[in-house]
Amino acid sequence: MSVLARSVREVEAALRRGRVSPTTRTKFQAVALLLREERARVRAEQGTSERHRAEQLKRVDGIAKALAMSAVREPTLLALLDDDAVVSDEARSLSREVLRTAGVETGPEPGPEQADDAAEVPAAPARPRVVPQAVVSRQLANPFLAPDFSAPRPSARRPTPLAGWELLGPLLRSFERAGGGAAACMSLPDPSPRRAPGGQQLMPHQAGLVAAVEAGHRTFLLADEPGLGKTAQSLLAAQAADAYPLLVVVPNVVKTNWVREAERWTPRHPATLIQGNGDSLDGFADIVVVNYEVLDRHMGWLGDFGFRGMVVDEAHFIKNKTAQRSRHVLQLADRIRSRTPRPLLMALTGTPLINDIEDFLAIWQFLGWIDDTAPRAELMNALTATGLTPADPGFYPAARRAVVDLGIVRRRKVDVAADIPARRIADLPVELDGQAGRSIRAAERDLARRLVARYSDALTTRRAGAVVEGVDHDLVRQVARWELKDATSSSAGDNVFGMMRRIGRAKAALAADYAAQLARSAGKVVFFAKHVDVMDAAEETFARQGVRFSSIRGDQTPAARQREIDAFTGDPDVAVAVCSLTAAGVGLNLQVASNIVLAELSWTAAEQTQAIDRSHRIGQTEPVTAWRIIAAQTVDARIAELIDSKAGLAAQALDGSDDEVGSSADVQLEALVTLLTDALSDASPSQEASDGHRRAG
Known part of the structure; x- marks a missing residue:
């Protein structure tokens, strides 16, 4: 010490x-x-x-x-x-x-010689790198929570008429040879009308998958297009299968959203998020969410936790079986299968099955349909039941059907258009980690302290006799007006406008990363931002990931602008249109895309709606989803709520009305009012008493 x-x-x-x-x-x-x-x-x-x-x-x-x-x-x-x-x-x-x-x-x-020798030794089984204290507490708190690993291991594969055939290659070719009318979805039970917690109504295509789980199905490659509620279906499937504790492996950009969706759809089953070394982990939660980037340091205790189900989001992330994250996911799935009779295993991806079908070998292995060299027992039995071999012409459609029936579920927006709103907003909260996130939170605290100081000064100078118990909300609103007036007339970056711009820059890479995922899985995407530096940062991310894009900005000549628009609408290889929210929010026809990413918040719902209407207009054949990227636990989240409340966006669904309810100044003012009110409400009683004595003196 x-x-x-x-x-x-x-x-x-x-x-x-x-x-x-x-x-x-x-x-x-x-x-x-x-x-x-x-x-x-x-x-x-x-x-x-x-x-x-x-x-x-x-x-x-x-x-x-x-x-x-x-x-x-x-x-x-x-x-x-x-x-x-x-x-x-x-x-x-x-x-x-x-x-x-x-x-x-x-x-x-360790010296260089040791490092070289270690490189030649086969990799040892995964060992615990960290064990969060919450996991230790769970193990010590109640012996009945200790997982039971007494389930019998699967028996050895029995000889079949197909035992001498190489089958993985023909299985892949069965998908490549499939005609346009070949089924891409297993048969699902007819869904009965059902409600989720809070009176939420499940859409028929969602209820169908949950019904399949209730009927006993336990492995799914859920390949619905983005916007059709794969997260909700997975959470409700886990509840139907009682697959708790449940492990969810996700990309970093959506980890916060998974916890929020769990609170929404399965509130009786608490979810926890693994951050870093897991110091904030709730060891008693039913749902454990971990992102790919930190999976390696938690492999030891995750393998021994006793999970009865596992969901892998954006499952195309594990397509390369030699990559570390793919090996970790496959190891965990094998461990769960060896210790749990018929666990729930779900791989989520919006990537169409006919593109790079070899990438799905890792997903099939995760689901337990195949191993490194051959189909496992369930798939082998289904292939044997066809009575065909790869030498028979009818083998390929029958083999494809056998794989699909194991649990491939693929629905497109256009197929279920009657189930979903014609256009809707889906909020995606993200955590701002690292130095940028800490800097923004510190700046927000500084802004709140400045507002509190102005409020306190105003209390000391107002006329005698105007005493108000608790927070003086009229004075709070007046202080917010003063701050808004100063912010409007100043270019300093320490006001609410500078704060939103900094948040936009911090979100840029995360928003662009999500847009790139959408482009790979669902086709063309329109990406909106307010500030040029946010657009620049997003375009750098797209270029780094090899995603081709058009750039539509306010400083372009009409000819240059039209060339960028034509490239996006006419060139199938141009996946993203990076647009200025103010310059491209009107006058554009971008119906080739049904997914929009709003990287920065506008100050009005009307401006937001105008951006969405670039895709939701005559000629659009699919429902349009706008993915609004929200910086969690910042003023960004408050402003999103204010915009929705001003426009009356019930349940985050647009009703088609363009009527403006409240101006941008209203939202800016209310954001400052909320920030100051929260800061005053969080003040300790001792501090308030001290302020009261100072004012009395």
């Missing part, structure tokens, strides 16, 4: 002297790493009293707080505290040196 405290003081002294040197950054990261390890060691230490452990944790937290306070002076250091920050070799070496100084024995540092 004393060595750590001295190291922190050295970092503080270096920061006070001025510019941050590489040596200071290395020492800062090394100390942060050691503090994290020391805290974990103290918490896991056995044979000590609770009082001693609490005292030790208090000392560690005190040193950590001092380190964090020093980082506030230098924003570039904050990124080194992130759970996902890459630890440099220099920082690891220095941390070992600090341990030796403290008298702690350390093993030999």
Whole structure:
């Protein structure tokens, strides 16, 4: 402890002297790493009293707080505290040196020879890299929660008439040879009308899949087009199969949305999100959501948690079986299958089955239909039942039907157009991680503090006798008007307009990444942003991912603008139109796309509707979905709610009305009112009492 405290003081002294040197950054990261390890060691230490452990944790937290306070002076250091920050070799070496100084024995540092030798050794089974404390607490809290792994393993494959045939190649060719009328969806039971929690009505195509689960089906390749509610179907399927605990593996951009959708559709089954090392994990939740990027560090305990179901979202992410994330997903699925009789396994992707069909070998393996070399028992039995071999002409349509019947479900928007609104808005909340997210949240707190200060100053100067218990809402509104007037006349970036622009830049890459996913799975996408720098950032993301795009901006000549429009509408390889919300929100016909991504919020519902109407107009043959990217836990989310309330967008569905209800200034004012009211409501009673005494004095 004393060595750590001295190291922190050295970092503080270096920061006070001025510019941050590489040596200071290395020492800062090394100390942060050691503090994290020391805290974990103290918490896991056995044979000590609770009082001693609490005292030790208090000392560690005190040193950590001092380190964090020093980082506030230098924003570039904050990124080194992130759970996902890459630890440099220099920082690891220095941390070992600090341990030796403290008298702690350390093993030999790995040298190049060891690294080369390790590369030649076959990969060992996945071992736990981290075990969140919440998982340990779950294991200790109730012995009846311990998973039962006594289920019998599947028996060995029995010989069949097809045992001597190579079948994976013919199975793939059965999809490539399929004619236009070949079925792409298994037969589903006739759905009965049913309601979800909160009175929500399931659409018939959603209810059909849930009915199949209730009838006993347990593996699905759910390949519905985006906008048809794959997330809701998966959650309700898990509930119907009682497949809890349920593991959900998702891309980073949609992880927050999965937790929100679980709260909406299955509120009796709490969901938790794995962030970083899982420090905020709820070990007793029924649904565990993890993104691909952090899956590797949690492989150990995930494999032993006792999951009875697994959902893989954007399952085309695992198409390359040699990639690390694909191997992890397949290992977890094998572990679940070996320990749970008939688990629920669902792979979600909007990618059409006829494109790059070899990519689906990994998905079929995840679902347990095949292994590395051949079909598994269920599929082999279905192929044997046809009485055909790959030498028979009728084998290919029969084999395709056998695979589809195992659980392929594919519906297009145009097929279920009667089930869904002609146009609708779907909110997609995203977490702003890293330094950008921390900076935005800090700026929002600064804005709230400035509003509170103006409010307090106004309270001290108003005329005597105007006493109001609690929050003076009339004064709150007046302060918001003052702030809005100052923001309108100032170009400074610390006002609400600057805040929204910063949020837009932080969301740009996430929004573009989601638009690229949509383009790959559903065809052309229109991407709207308000600011040029947000459009630039999005276009950089598209270029990096190899997605061709058109750029429609306000500073283009009419001829250049038309060339970009023609490229998007006429060239099948141009997947995305990157449009300015103000310059391209009117006067364009973009009916070739039925999916729109709104990367930044407009200040009015009318402006939002105008953008959606670029695709939802005469000539559009499919329902249109606008995906609104919302920065969770920021003023962005408040503004989205205000826009909807002003326009009366019930249940996030557009009713087709373009009537303006309230102006943009109304939303801007209400956003500031909400921000100030929340800040005043969050103030502690002691602080309010102190303010009251100061005003009385």
